[in-house]
Amino acid sequence: MPFTLATWNINSVRLREPIVSKLLTEEGPDILCLQECKSPVDLMPLEKFAELGYGHVVARGQKGYNGVAILSKLPIQDAGDMDFAGLGHARHVAGRLENGVVIHNFYVPAGGDIPDREKNEKFGQKLDYLSDMRDWFRGSRPEKAILVGDLNIAPREDDVWNHKQLLKIVSHTPVEVEHFGAVMDAGGWSDVTRADIPQGLLYSWWSYRAKDWDAADKGRRLDHVWASADIKAAAHSSRILRGARGWEKPSDHAPVFATFDL
Protein backbone atom coordinates (compact mmCIF):
# COMPACT_ATOMS: atom_id res chain seq x y z
CA MET A 1 0.00 0.00 0.00
CA PRO A 2 1.56 3.31 -1.03
CA PHE A 3 1.65 6.07 1.51
CA THR A 4 3.10 9.55 1.64
CA LEU A 5 4.84 10.96 4.63
CA ALA A 6 6.06 14.47 5.37
CA THR A 7 8.35 15.95 8.04
CA TRP A 8 8.27 19.57 9.10
CA ASN A 9 9.89 21.61 11.85
CA ILE A 10 6.96 23.87 12.65
CA ASN A 11 8.49 26.19 15.30
CA SER A 12 5.40 26.30 17.53
CA VAL A 13 2.45 24.13 16.58
CA ARG A 14 0.04 26.42 18.42
CA LEU A 15 1.06 29.59 16.61
CA ARG A 16 1.20 27.79 13.28
CA GLU A 17 -1.88 25.60 13.46
CA PRO A 18 -3.28 27.49 10.43
CA ILE A 19 -0.40 26.54 8.14
CA VAL A 20 -0.25 22.98 9.46
CA SER A 21 -3.93 22.72 8.56
CA LYS A 22 -3.19 24.30 5.17
CA LEU A 23 -0.55 21.68 4.48
CA LEU A 24 -2.82 18.83 5.56
CA THR A 25 -5.67 20.17 3.42
CA GLU A 26 -3.71 21.00 0.30
CA GLU A 27 -1.15 18.21 0.27
CA GLY A 28 -2.89 15.49 2.28
CA PRO A 29 0.08 13.33 3.30
CA ASP A 30 -0.94 10.15 5.09
CA ILE A 31 1.45 11.04 7.89
CA LEU A 32 2.92 14.35 9.03
CA CYS A 33 5.79 14.38 11.51
CA LEU A 34 6.27 17.67 13.32
CA GLN A 35 9.21 18.97 15.35
CA GLU A 36 9.66 21.98 17.63
CA CYS A 37 6.01 21.94 18.63
CA LYS A 38 6.97 23.99 21.71
CA SER A 39 3.94 22.82 23.61
CA PRO A 40 2.79 20.24 26.11
CA VAL A 41 0.79 17.55 24.30
CA ASP A 42 -2.48 18.51 25.98
CA LEU A 43 -2.20 22.07 24.63
CA MET A 44 -1.46 21.04 21.03
CA PRO A 45 -4.40 21.87 18.70
CA LEU A 46 -4.99 18.20 17.91
CA GLU A 47 -8.78 18.55 17.51
CA LYS A 48 -8.21 20.78 14.47
CA PHE A 49 -6.04 18.14 12.87
CA ALA A 50 -8.49 15.39 13.77
CA GLU A 51 -11.23 17.34 11.95
CA LEU A 52 -9.05 17.15 8.83
CA GLY A 53 -8.78 13.39 9.07
CA TYR A 54 -5.67 13.10 11.21
CA GLY A 55 -7.23 11.46 14.22
CA HIS A 56 -4.29 9.22 15.06
CA VAL A 57 -1.56 10.99 17.00
CA VAL A 58 1.60 9.95 18.78
CA ALA A 59 3.36 12.85 20.50
CA ARG A 60 5.74 14.01 23.19
CA GLY A 61 5.72 17.59 24.40
CA GLN A 62 7.08 20.00 26.95
CA LYS A 63 6.49 23.63 27.83
CA GLY A 64 8.18 26.15 25.57
CA TYR A 65 10.81 24.00 23.90
CA ASN A 66 11.27 20.96 21.65
CA GLY A 67 8.29 18.64 21.23
CA VAL A 68 7.54 16.11 18.47
CA ALA A 69 4.28 14.78 17.05
CA ILE A 70 3.19 12.26 14.44
CA LEU A 71 -0.20 13.10 12.90
CA SER A 72 -1.65 10.22 10.90
CA LYS A 73 -4.65 9.31 8.79
CA LEU A 74 -3.71 5.68 9.35
CA PRO A 75 -3.97 3.92 12.70
CA ILE A 76 -0.68 4.25 14.54
CA GLN A 77 0.46 2.80 17.85
CA ASP A 78 2.75 4.54 20.31
CA ALA A 79 6.10 2.76 20.06
CA GLY A 80 7.90 4.72 22.77
CA ASP A 81 10.53 7.40 22.96
CA MET A 82 14.20 7.80 23.78
CA ASP A 83 15.95 10.45 25.85
CA PHE A 84 19.37 10.45 24.25
CA ALA A 85 22.25 12.28 25.96
CA GLY A 86 20.14 12.38 29.12
CA LEU A 87 18.77 15.82 28.33
CA GLY A 88 15.23 15.16 29.52
CA HIS A 89 13.92 16.82 26.35
CA ALA A 90 10.97 15.78 24.15
CA ARG A 91 13.07 15.12 21.05
CA HIS A 92 11.98 11.68 19.88
CA VAL A 93 8.85 9.64 19.50
CA ALA A 94 8.16 6.46 17.57
CA GLY A 95 4.95 5.10 16.09
CA ARG A 96 4.07 1.74 14.57
CA LEU A 97 1.71 1.37 11.62
CA GLU A 98 -0.55 -1.65 11.16
CA ASN A 99 1.77 -3.02 8.47
CA GLY A 100 4.54 -3.13 11.09
CA VAL A 101 6.49 -0.13 9.80
CA VAL A 102 7.99 1.92 12.63
CA ILE A 103 8.35 5.66 12.18
CA HIS A 104 10.96 7.49 14.24
CA ASN A 105 10.47 11.23 14.54
CA PHE A 106 13.56 13.11 15.78
CA TYR A 107 14.49 16.64 16.71
CA VAL A 108 18.26 16.57 17.16
CA PRO A 109 19.74 19.39 19.31
CA ALA A 110 20.78 22.43 17.28
CA GLY A 111 24.10 22.69 19.12
CA GLY A 112 24.53 26.40 19.80
CA ASP A 113 26.79 28.76 17.88
CA ILE A 114 30.36 27.70 18.69
CA PRO A 115 31.47 24.33 17.26
CA ASP A 116 33.65 23.43 20.23
CA ARG A 117 32.42 21.32 23.12
CA GLU A 118 34.98 22.88 25.47
CA LYS A 119 33.54 26.34 24.93
CA ASN A 120 29.94 25.43 24.24
CA GLU A 121 28.13 22.76 26.22
CA LYS A 122 25.33 22.59 23.67
CA PHE A 123 27.67 21.47 20.93
CA GLY A 124 28.87 18.61 23.12
CA GLN A 125 25.27 17.63 23.84
CA LYS A 126 24.53 17.52 20.11
CA LEU A 127 27.47 15.21 19.43
CA ASP A 128 26.55 13.06 22.44
CA TYR A 129 22.95 12.84 21.25
CA LEU A 130 24.14 11.58 17.86
CA SER A 131 26.55 9.11 19.48
CA ASP A 132 23.70 7.72 21.59
CA MET A 133 21.54 7.38 18.47
CA ARG A 134 24.40 5.51 16.80
CA ASP A 135 24.81 3.14 19.73
CA TRP A 136 21.09 2.46 19.95
CA PHE A 137 20.79 1.57 16.26
CA ARG A 138 23.97 -0.48 16.43
CA GLY A 139 22.41 -2.47 19.28
CA SER A 140 19.12 -3.07 17.48
CA ARG A 141 19.35 -2.73 13.71
CA PRO A 142 16.18 -1.13 12.44
CA GLU A 143 13.97 -3.16 10.12
CA LYS A 144 10.88 -1.91 8.30
CA ALA A 145 11.69 1.50 9.74
CA ILE A 146 11.58 5.09 8.59
CA LEU A 147 13.46 7.84 10.39
CA VAL A 148 12.54 11.45 9.80
CA GLY A 149 13.08 14.78 11.41
CA ASP A 150 15.07 17.92 11.91
CA LEU A 151 18.51 16.42 12.36
CA ASN A 152 20.11 19.88 12.39
CA ILE A 153 22.94 18.75 10.11
CA ALA A 154 23.42 19.41 6.40
CA PRO A 155 25.80 16.59 5.48
CA ARG A 156 26.69 17.19 1.82
CA GLU A 157 28.42 20.01 0.01
CA ASP A 158 25.29 20.48 -2.07
CA ASP A 159 23.11 20.58 1.05
CA VAL A 160 24.34 24.09 1.84
CA TRP A 161 24.55 27.35 -0.08
CA ASN A 162 28.33 27.62 0.42
CA HIS A 163 30.30 24.59 1.57
CA LYS A 164 33.59 26.36 2.31
CA GLN A 165 31.97 29.23 4.12
CA LEU A 166 29.98 26.89 6.35
CA LEU A 167 32.72 24.45 7.35
CA LYS A 168 33.04 26.17 10.72
CA ILE A 169 29.34 26.88 11.10
CA VAL A 170 27.38 24.57 13.37
CA SER A 171 25.26 22.19 11.20
CA HIS A 172 27.96 21.64 8.56
CA THR A 173 31.21 21.07 10.48
CA PRO A 174 33.21 17.93 9.65
CA VAL A 175 32.78 16.51 13.16
CA GLU A 176 29.00 16.79 12.92
CA VAL A 177 28.93 15.24 9.46
CA GLU A 178 31.08 12.40 10.79
CA HIS A 179 28.64 11.78 13.65
CA PHE A 180 25.72 11.96 11.21
CA GLY A 181 27.38 9.35 9.00
CA ALA A 182 28.02 7.11 12.00
CA VAL A 183 24.31 7.10 12.87
CA MET A 184 23.44 6.20 9.27
CA ASP A 185 26.03 3.43 9.12
CA ALA A 186 25.09 1.94 12.50
CA GLY A 187 21.44 1.63 11.50
CA GLY A 188 22.02 0.72 7.87
CA TRP A 189 19.91 3.74 6.99
CA SER A 190 19.70 5.26 3.53
CA ASP A 191 19.01 8.88 2.64
CA VAL A 192 15.69 8.69 0.82
CA THR A 193 15.63 12.34 -0.24
CA ARG A 194 19.02 12.13 -1.92
CA ALA A 195 18.27 8.74 -3.44
CA ASP A 196 15.36 10.41 -5.21
CA ILE A 197 17.03 13.75 -5.89
CA PRO A 198 20.74 12.93 -6.22
CA GLN A 199 21.81 16.05 -8.09
CA GLY A 200 21.84 19.70 -7.26
CA LEU A 201 21.48 22.08 -4.37
CA LEU A 202 18.73 21.05 -1.98
CA TYR A 203 17.60 22.97 1.09
CA SER A 204 14.86 22.62 3.69
CA TRP A 205 15.71 25.58 5.95
CA TRP A 206 16.30 29.29 5.39
CA SER A 207 17.11 31.61 8.30
CA TYR A 208 14.55 34.17 9.44
CA ARG A 209 17.41 36.66 9.53
CA ALA A 210 17.96 36.87 5.80
CA LYS A 211 16.24 39.90 4.33
CA ASP A 212 14.90 38.08 1.32
CA TRP A 213 15.27 34.37 1.97
CA ASP A 214 13.99 33.39 -1.47
CA ALA A 215 16.24 35.62 -3.55
CA ALA A 216 19.30 35.20 -1.31
CA ASP A 217 18.62 31.44 -1.12
CA LYS A 218 21.18 30.83 1.61
CA GLY A 219 19.62 27.56 2.66
CA ARG A 220 20.64 24.30 4.28
CA ARG A 221 19.15 20.78 4.14
CA LEU A 222 18.61 20.08 7.84
CA ASP A 223 15.47 17.93 7.54
CA HIS A 224 15.77 14.33 6.50
CA VAL A 225 13.93 11.17 5.55
CA TRP A 226 15.77 7.89 5.98
CA ALA A 227 14.73 4.30 5.31
CA SER A 228 16.07 1.07 6.77
CA ALA A 229 17.93 -1.11 4.27
CA ASP A 230 15.07 -3.61 3.82
CA ILE A 231 12.57 -0.98 2.64
CA LYS A 232 14.73 1.60 0.91
CA ALA A 233 13.70 0.29 -2.52
CA ALA A 234 10.07 1.09 -1.65
CA ALA A 235 10.79 4.81 -1.37
CA HIS A 236 10.29 7.25 -4.22
CA SER A 237 8.94 10.65 -5.27
CA SER A 238 10.68 12.82 -2.68
CA ARG A 239 10.20 16.56 -2.74
CA ILE A 240 10.64 19.62 -0.59
CA LEU A 241 7.71 22.04 -0.49
CA ARG A 242 9.78 25.21 -0.72
CA GLY A 243 6.68 27.30 -1.20
CA ALA A 244 5.63 26.69 2.40
CA ARG A 245 8.62 28.79 3.54
CA GLY A 246 6.78 31.72 1.93
CA TRP A 247 3.38 31.11 3.52
CA GLU A 248 1.98 33.62 6.01
CA LYS A 249 3.73 33.52 9.39
CA PRO A 250 6.02 30.76 8.11
CA SER A 251 8.25 28.33 9.87
CA ASP A 252 11.91 28.74 8.90
CA HIS A 253 11.77 25.12 7.67
CA ALA A 254 9.97 23.70 4.64
CA PRO A 255 8.27 20.28 4.72
CA VAL A 256 10.07 17.31 3.18
CA PHE A 257 7.92 14.62 1.51
CA ALA A 258 8.52 11.01 0.55
CA THR A 259 6.25 8.29 -0.80
CA PHE A 260 6.68 4.58 0.01
CA ASP A 261 5.14 1.52 -1.68
CA LEU A 262 4.80 -0.89 1.20
Add this chain to the structure above:
DNA sequence: ATGGTCGTCGCACGA
Protein backbone atom coordinates in the same frame (compact mmCIF):
# COMPACT_ATOMS: atom_id res chain seq x y z
C1' DA B 1 33.18 41.37 10.04
C1' DT B 2 28.88 41.90 12.02
C1' DG B 3 24.14 41.76 12.71
C1' DG B 4 20.40 40.28 11.10
C1' DT B 5 14.65 37.48 13.11
C1' DC B 6 11.70 34.67 15.36
C1' DG B 7 8.82 32.11 19.64
C1' DT B 8 8.21 31.51 24.38
C1' DC B 9 7.66 33.49 28.56
C1' DG B 10 7.35 37.33 30.92
C1' DC B 11 13.41 38.61 30.62
C1' DA B 12 16.52 36.17 28.84
C1' DC B 13 17.24 32.18 26.16
C1' DG B 14 17.17 29.02 22.38
C1' DA B 15 17.21 28.58 17.41
